Amino acid sequence: MVSITDYHVHKDAEGKTKIYLHLSGDLAPQVSSTSGKTYLRPLKAQVFAAIDEEHAEQLIGVSIKGTIKRIEVDPYEVVNQKTGEIHVYKHRNVYINSKNETEE
Numbered sequence: 086m087v088s089i090t091d092y093h094v095h096k097d098a099e100g101k102t103k104i105y106l107h108l109s110g111d112l113a114p115q116v117s118s119t120s121g122k123t124y125l126r127p128l129k130a131q132v133f134a135a136i137d138e139e140h141a142e143q144l145i146g147v148s149i150k151g152t153i154k155r156i157e158v159d160p161y162e163v164v165n166q167k168t169g170e171i172h173v174y175k176h177r178n179v180y181i182n183s184k185n186e187t188e189e
Contacts, residue, residue, distance in 0.1 A: 087149055087180065088148050089144045089148075091107040091145060092107060092138075094138060103133060104136055106141060111127070111153070112126065113155070128178050129153065130179055132180050150182065155176050158174075160174065
């Protein structure tokens with residue numbers, strides 16, 4: 086089971102509004118790159134939802150069947166908008182529904 090924790094509204098280049106739900110799943114151990122200590126953090130993912138914003142807001146807190154899985158991908162960069170730091174990632178979290186189908 087995963088929980089819907091939030092949503093965000095995105096406008097594409099054509100001005101169309103899209104809703105993405107934020108999902109939170111099981112805890113996964115991670116090792117700190119600075120201290121080397123292990124800590125736990127929830128696996129999180131975002132999925133497109135063909136719903137309106139009002140419905141998305143009502144879904145916060147609802148649990149749905151499925152899991153979130155970390156998959157390896159080609160390295161990509163993400164810029165932290167606050168600090169300007171560039172982070173390189175080699176993985177992505179994806180939602181897997183109850184039928185074992187990946188939602189990307």
